[in-house]
Amino acid sequence: MISIALNIGLLAVSAALLMNLYRLVVGPSVLDRVLAVDTMVVNAIALIILYGIRESTTLYFEAALLMAMFSFISTVAYCRFLLRGDVIE
């Protein structure tokens, strides 16, 4: 039962990643692309967690935590750069 649910979940998250990629390529403004990258990282975290359940290992959680932190910092830096023209004033 878990393996079927995992297959469904991995498929859905991969399709979501492809849709984010479309928005990243097409996205009319820069902020659309920033939002697409942020969503991609969040979906990649979900993919890592599902893969961790599939392999029954807790090895990948540190990677997920690091990705969460870097996604937050990079998104804030991008938005601040667009807002003020500089990251650290």
Place this chain on the structure above:
Amino acid sequence: MSSFYEFLIAFHIVVGAFFIFVGSLGLLKLPNLMSRLHGPSKATTLGVGGCLIASMIHFAVLQERLSIQEILITFFLFITAPVTAHFIAKAYLHTAVDPEAELPPPRGSYGWSTYESATEARMVRRGPSPRPERNDREA
């Protein structure tokens, strides 16, 4: 592993994956950035939250101890997701929206706070007399 836990884990995985899919579909389909921002925020909280709950139950049953990493990831994502959305919305308001033409006039005696603070900061920076504490620091 009993079938009850299996059902619980499978349910949370499917619900989380469904919300992630719907959030990205919103990112793909909705017409402008402010409405596109709405989809992935829900996906972050509900989708990843569902996957993390499934992972927590799985490892709690498998290893018979509660793992702390999922709780850390959950807290971090739940704290940072609104901040990210707020930053993107603010950058959008300041770069792409003309407040005079596109926004309704605010009801109170003040203007829109995000633009007011920006003009105030600009006035402070370009004002004729610099602030006294800055003079003290330079002297």
